[in-house]
Amino acid sequence: MTNGEMLQTIWLTLWSSALAVLLIFPATVCLAWLMARKQWPGKTLVDTLVSLPLVLPPVATGLVLLKMLGRRGPLGGWLYHNWGFEIAFTSKAVVIALGIMSFPLLVRSLRTAFEEVPVRLEGIARTLGHGPAYVFFTVSLPLAKRGIIAGIALAFARAMGEFGATIMVAGMIAGETNTLSLSIYQLVQTGHDQDAIKLLAVSVMIAFMALAISNKLSNRKARP
Numbered sequence: 001m002t003n004g005e006m007l008q009t010i011w012l013t014l015w016s017s018a019l020a021v022l023l024i025f026p027a028t029v030c031l032a033w034l035m036a037r038k039q040w041p042g043k044t045l046v047d048t049l050v051s052l053p054l055v056l057p058p059v060a061t062g063l064v065l066l067k068m069l070g071r072r073g074p075l076g077g078w079l080y081h082n083w084g085f086e087i088a089f090t091s092k093a094v095v096i097a098l099g100i101m102s103f104p105l106l107v108r109s110l111r112t113a114f115e116e117v118p119v120r121l122e123g124i125a126r127t128l129g130h131g132p133a134y135v136f137f138t139v140s141l142p143l144a145k146r147g148i149i150a151g152i153a154l155a156f157a158r159a160m161g162e163f164g165a166t167i168m169v170a171g172m173i174a175g176e177t178n179t180l181s182l183s184i185y186q187l188v189q190t191g192h193d194q195d196a197i198k199l200l201a202v203s204v205m206i207a208f209m210a211l212a213i214s215n216k217l218s219n220r221k222a223r224p
Contacts, residue, residue, distance in 0.1 A: 001187065001195040005174075010202055013179040016091065017159035020098035021152055024106060029148075032110035033140070037119075053165075054104045062168025065097060069169060093170035094177050098159040106155040113147025114140060150217035157210035160203065 034040070035047060053061050069076035069087040079085040087093050117140050125135040141148075163181040170177040172186055180203045187196035 001183075001192060006195070006199065006202075008175055009178055009180060009183045009199065012091070012094075012175075013160060013181075014206075016094045016179065017098055017156050020095045020159050021102060021106070021155050023095070024099045024103050024155075025152070028103060028106045028110055032107050033114050033136070035107070035111045036114035050107055051104050053101055058101065058162070058164025059168055061100060062097060062165035065093070065100065065165060065169040069093065069096070088169055089171045089173065089177065091170075091176050094166055094179060097165040097169050098162050101162045101165050102155040102159045105158050106151050109151025109154055110144070110148055113144040113151065116147060117143045146217045150214040153210045153214040153217070157207045157214070160207055160210070 031046075031050070035043065066088060067073050071077055071080050071086070071088065073088075076087050079087065087096065121143070122135050122139050125139045126132075130138075161181055162179070163185065166177070166179060167182055167185075172178050172182050178186065180199055184196045184199050184203070187193070187199070
Protein backbone atom coordinates (compact mmCIF):
# COMPACT_ATOMS: atom_id res chain seq x y z
CA MET A 1 0.00 0.00 0.00
CA THR A 2 1.54 3.30 -1.09
CA ASN A 3 1.67 6.42 1.07
CA GLY A 4 -0.81 8.07 -1.27
CA GLU A 5 -3.30 5.23 -0.80
CA MET A 6 -2.86 5.40 2.96
CA LEU A 7 -3.50 9.14 2.99
CA GLN A 8 -6.56 8.64 0.81
CA THR A 9 -7.90 6.01 3.22
CA ILE A 10 -7.29 8.24 6.23
CA TRP A 11 -8.93 11.22 4.55
CA LEU A 12 -11.93 9.13 3.46
CA THR A 13 -12.43 7.91 7.02
CA LEU A 14 -12.07 11.37 8.55
CA TRP A 15 -14.47 13.19 6.24
CA SER A 16 -17.00 10.32 6.22
CA SER A 17 -17.03 10.21 10.04
CA ALA A 18 -17.28 14.00 10.35
CA LEU A 19 -20.05 14.21 7.74
CA ALA A 20 -21.98 11.36 9.36
CA VAL A 21 -21.91 13.08 12.77
CA LEU A 22 -22.82 16.42 11.20
CA LEU A 23 -25.83 14.95 9.40
CA ILE A 24 -27.25 13.19 12.45
CA PHE A 25 -26.58 16.08 14.84
CA PRO A 26 -29.84 18.07 14.33
CA ALA A 27 -32.00 14.96 14.79
CA THR A 28 -30.05 13.81 17.85
CA VAL A 29 -30.35 17.25 19.49
CA CYS A 30 -34.13 17.30 19.01
CA LEU A 31 -34.62 13.69 20.14
CA ALA A 32 -32.24 14.00 23.11
CA TRP A 33 -34.01 17.15 24.33
CA LEU A 34 -37.42 15.48 24.01
CA MET A 35 -36.17 12.44 25.90
CA ALA A 36 -34.66 14.59 28.64
CA ARG A 37 -37.48 17.09 29.12
CA LYS A 38 -40.79 15.62 27.95
CA GLN A 39 -43.05 12.69 28.75
CA TRP A 40 -45.05 11.36 25.80
CA PRO A 41 -46.71 8.12 24.69
CA GLY A 42 -44.28 5.68 23.13
CA LYS A 43 -41.20 7.26 24.70
CA THR A 44 -39.91 3.92 26.01
CA LEU A 45 -40.46 2.30 22.62
CA VAL A 46 -38.57 5.06 20.81
CA ASP A 47 -35.75 4.88 23.35
CA THR A 48 -35.50 1.12 22.78
CA LEU A 49 -35.50 1.45 18.99
CA VAL A 50 -32.83 4.15 19.08
CA SER A 51 -30.62 1.97 21.31
CA LEU A 52 -30.94 -1.16 19.14
CA PRO A 53 -27.77 -0.54 17.08
CA LEU A 54 -25.80 -0.58 20.33
CA VAL A 55 -26.76 -4.17 21.13
CA LEU A 56 -27.36 -5.69 17.70
CA PRO A 57 -24.37 -7.20 15.87
CA PRO A 58 -23.13 -4.47 13.49
CA VAL A 59 -23.36 -6.88 10.56
CA ALA A 60 -27.06 -7.34 11.35
CA THR A 61 -27.58 -3.59 11.19
CA GLY A 62 -25.60 -3.54 7.95
CA LEU A 63 -27.79 -6.28 6.49
CA VAL A 64 -30.93 -4.30 7.31
CA LEU A 65 -29.42 -1.22 5.64
CA LEU A 66 -28.43 -3.26 2.59
CA LYS A 67 -31.95 -4.66 2.22
CA MET A 68 -33.39 -1.16 2.57
CA LEU A 69 -30.90 0.75 0.42
CA GLY A 70 -29.94 -1.82 -2.24
CA ARG A 71 -31.31 -1.64 -5.77
CA ARG A 72 -34.00 -4.16 -4.84
CA GLY A 73 -34.77 -2.54 -1.51
CA PRO A 74 -37.87 -0.38 -0.92
CA LEU A 75 -35.97 2.88 -0.51
CA GLY A 76 -32.88 2.16 -2.57
CA GLY A 77 -34.94 0.69 -5.44
CA TRP A 78 -37.25 3.71 -5.52
CA LEU A 79 -34.33 6.13 -5.58
CA TYR A 80 -32.52 4.18 -8.28
CA HIS A 81 -35.44 3.60 -10.63
CA ASN A 82 -36.91 7.09 -10.30
CA TRP A 83 -33.83 9.25 -9.90
CA GLY A 84 -30.90 7.05 -10.89
CA PHE A 85 -29.58 7.58 -7.38
CA GLU A 86 -27.57 4.62 -6.07
CA ILE A 87 -26.61 4.26 -2.41
CA ALA A 88 -25.41 0.72 -1.67
CA PHE A 89 -21.69 0.12 -2.29
CA THR A 90 -20.91 3.81 -2.67
CA SER A 91 -19.36 6.42 -0.39
CA LYS A 92 -22.89 7.53 0.50
CA ALA A 93 -23.50 4.11 2.06
CA VAL A 94 -20.38 4.59 4.19
CA VAL A 95 -21.70 7.87 5.60
CA ILE A 96 -25.13 6.36 6.27
CA ALA A 97 -23.66 3.31 8.03
CA LEU A 98 -21.41 5.47 10.19
CA GLY A 99 -24.31 7.79 11.03
CA ILE A 100 -26.65 4.95 12.00
CA MET A 101 -24.06 3.31 14.24
CA SER A 102 -23.12 6.62 15.92
CA PHE A 103 -26.70 7.85 16.34
CA PRO A 104 -27.64 6.06 19.60
CA LEU A 105 -24.35 6.98 21.27
CA LEU A 106 -24.79 10.65 20.41
CA VAL A 107 -28.42 10.65 21.56
CA ARG A 108 -27.44 9.18 24.93
CA SER A 109 -24.62 11.67 25.41
CA LEU A 110 -26.77 14.67 24.49
CA ARG A 111 -29.66 13.45 26.63
CA THR A 112 -27.34 13.30 29.64
CA ALA A 113 -26.06 16.79 28.83
CA PHE A 114 -29.60 18.24 28.72
CA GLU A 115 -30.61 16.42 31.91
CA GLU A 116 -27.74 18.14 33.74
CA VAL A 117 -29.08 21.60 32.83
CA PRO A 118 -31.06 22.94 35.82
CA VAL A 119 -34.76 23.04 34.97
CA ARG A 120 -35.06 26.02 37.33
CA LEU A 121 -33.00 28.23 35.01
CA GLU A 122 -35.20 27.35 32.05
CA GLY A 123 -38.26 28.11 34.15
CA ILE A 124 -36.89 31.52 35.12
CA ALA A 125 -36.34 32.38 31.46
CA ARG A 126 -39.91 31.39 30.63
CA THR A 127 -41.32 33.50 33.48
CA LEU A 128 -39.58 36.50 31.89
CA GLY A 129 -41.78 36.05 28.84
CA HIS A 130 -39.41 34.18 26.55
CA GLY A 131 -40.67 31.44 24.25
CA PRO A 132 -39.48 27.80 24.16
CA ALA A 133 -37.16 28.38 21.19
CA TYR A 134 -35.48 31.36 22.84
CA VAL A 135 -35.05 29.46 26.11
CA PHE A 136 -33.57 26.48 24.28
CA PHE A 137 -31.01 28.44 22.28
CA THR A 138 -30.01 30.89 25.00
CA VAL A 139 -30.23 28.75 28.15
CA SER A 140 -30.42 24.99 27.51
CA LEU A 141 -28.00 24.74 24.60
CA PRO A 142 -25.22 26.96 26.05
CA LEU A 143 -25.34 25.21 29.44
CA ALA A 144 -25.20 21.79 27.78
CA LYS A 145 -22.44 22.69 25.33
CA ARG A 146 -19.66 20.81 27.13
CA GLY A 147 -21.67 17.62 27.15
CA ILE A 148 -22.69 18.17 23.54
CA ILE A 149 -19.09 18.62 22.37
CA ALA A 150 -18.06 15.56 24.40
CA GLY A 151 -20.84 13.56 22.75
CA ILE A 152 -19.79 14.72 19.29
CA ALA A 153 -16.19 13.64 19.96
CA LEU A 154 -17.39 10.26 21.24
CA ALA A 155 -19.69 9.74 18.24
CA PHE A 156 -16.86 10.68 15.88
CA ALA A 157 -14.59 8.11 17.53
CA ARG A 158 -17.33 5.49 17.19
CA ALA A 159 -17.77 6.30 13.51
CA MET A 160 -14.02 6.06 12.96
CA GLY A 161 -13.97 2.49 14.26
CA GLU A 162 -17.10 1.20 12.54
CA PHE A 163 -16.61 -2.03 10.60
CA GLY A 164 -19.50 -4.52 10.48
CA ALA A 165 -22.32 -2.36 9.12
CA THR A 166 -20.01 -0.60 6.67
CA ILE A 167 -18.65 -3.77 5.08
CA MET A 168 -22.19 -5.09 4.58
CA VAL A 169 -23.76 -2.05 2.95
CA ALA A 170 -20.72 -0.41 1.34
CA GLY A 171 -18.24 -3.22 0.69
CA MET A 172 -14.49 -2.76 0.28
CA ILE A 173 -14.01 -0.60 -2.80
CA ALA A 174 -10.55 0.95 -2.95
CA GLY A 175 -10.62 4.73 -2.87
CA GLU A 176 -14.39 4.92 -2.38
CA THR A 177 -15.58 2.84 0.59
CA ASN A 178 -12.39 1.48 2.16
CA THR A 179 -12.27 3.16 5.57
CA LEU A 180 -9.45 2.62 8.04
CA SER A 181 -11.05 -0.38 9.72
CA LEU A 182 -11.89 -2.04 6.40
CA SER A 183 -8.43 -1.37 5.03
CA ILE A 184 -6.77 -2.84 8.11
CA TYR A 185 -8.87 -5.99 7.75
CA GLN A 186 -8.12 -6.26 4.03
CA LEU A 187 -4.38 -5.74 4.51
CA VAL A 188 -4.19 -8.44 7.19
CA GLN A 189 -6.15 -10.84 4.98
CA THR A 190 -3.71 -10.29 2.10
CA GLY A 191 -0.59 -10.61 4.27
CA HIS A 192 0.42 -6.93 4.37
CA ASP A 193 0.77 -6.78 8.14
CA GLN A 194 3.22 -3.87 8.20
CA ASP A 195 0.87 -1.60 6.30
CA ALA A 196 -1.99 -2.74 8.55
CA ILE A 197 0.04 -1.81 11.64
CA LYS A 198 0.71 1.67 10.21
CA LEU A 199 -3.02 2.26 9.71
CA LEU A 200 -3.71 0.79 13.13
CA ALA A 201 -1.33 3.33 14.69
CA VAL A 202 -3.16 6.16 12.92
CA SER A 203 -6.54 4.81 14.08
CA VAL A 204 -5.37 4.53 17.68
CA MET A 205 -3.95 8.06 17.63
CA ILE A 206 -7.12 9.67 16.24
CA ALA A 207 -9.42 7.64 18.49
CA PHE A 208 -7.27 8.45 21.54
CA MET A 209 -7.46 12.18 20.82
CA ALA A 210 -11.24 12.08 20.33
CA LEU A 211 -11.78 10.09 23.54
CA ALA A 212 -9.41 12.36 25.48
CA ILE A 213 -11.45 15.40 24.41
CA SER A 214 -14.70 13.66 25.29
CA ASN A 215 -13.48 12.52 28.72
CA LYS A 216 -12.00 15.90 29.58
CA LEU A 217 -15.20 17.75 28.76
CA SER A 218 -17.37 15.13 30.48
CA ASN A 219 -15.38 15.39 33.70
CA ARG A 220 -15.64 19.18 33.89
CA LYS A 221 -18.85 20.68 35.15
CA ALA A 222 -20.29 23.48 33.07
CA ARG A 223 -20.58 26.78 34.88
CA PRO A 224 -23.80 28.77 34.43
